Amino acid sequence: MAYSNLEDKNVVIIGGTAGIGLAAAKMASDQGAKVWAAGRSDAHIEKAKQLSGGSFEVRKADTHDAAALNKIFSEVGKVDHLVSAAVGGERTLKPFLEQTQQQFQAAYDKLWGYCNAVRVGAPYVEDDGAITLVSGSPARKLAVGQSPLSCVGASVENLVRCLALELAPIRVNVVSPGTIDTAMFDHFGEKKQVTLQGMTQSHLIKRAGSSEEVAAGIIFVMQNEFVTGTTVDVDGGRLLS
């Protein structure tokens, strides 16, 4: 069975200093991979360094900064797995007609960041390696006021299918999280847990997911050598709710 061990594999995770990316970095490292996790802010970098306890490398890079990304990839050399879980865009959650073009476009910074990470990183990825991106359930679960999230998520998922065709034999997949309890919701402050409970009450599994549950989906597509061009939903059944 083609199911690769992560032992001694080189794994680069952009957006790997918090939330889902950080959980994936820890999980891959725990399975013996050599991991480089990158993000922008010093605060996240510091926390990631603490969590890693030196078991994986943490670097500073923005998905929009090709030179910073290239510095990491050239340090790593041969890359077995490239993951991007960076948020990388500002979303304005209100109906389309109430948004300016600039607000709508800002959400697309996530897509441009992913494009950049793949454009810079793919030449370093081994033929038997894989690229994994992260979209989100709004790509296919539509809701009023979420058009930027939906459009960007759908673009990421379509980009992945295009890349799977063009970059084969490198495998390219996308993991789509539902509502996940990460720093993304920290702006709700002390109302965070109540808000997450409210957001998930109509889901088949009535709670927010954890970063680790999504990271397990990322590890699955990294390891299973018969999976490419696919979307793995880790969303507590949100798509069916």
Ligand SMILES: NC(=O)c1ccc[n+]([C@@H]2O[C@H](COP(=O)([O-])OP(=O)(O)OC[C@H]3O[C@@H](n4cnc5c(N)ncnc54)[C@H](OP(=O)(O)O)[C@@H]3O)[C@@H](O)[C@H]2O)c1
């Ligand atoms: N949480 C959810 O409910 C949910 C739902 C659907 C989809 N998603 C998607 O899942 C992915 C991970 O989200 P998360 O919830 O884990 O978010 P998070 O906890 O905020 O973590 C995001 C990570 O990406 C880094 N990052 C953000 N922008 C970046 C950029 N331009 N360049 C490099 N690194 C960047 C962050 O560090 P810095 O900010 O310090 O750079 C951090 O390490 C995102 O693509 C998000 O859209 C999340």
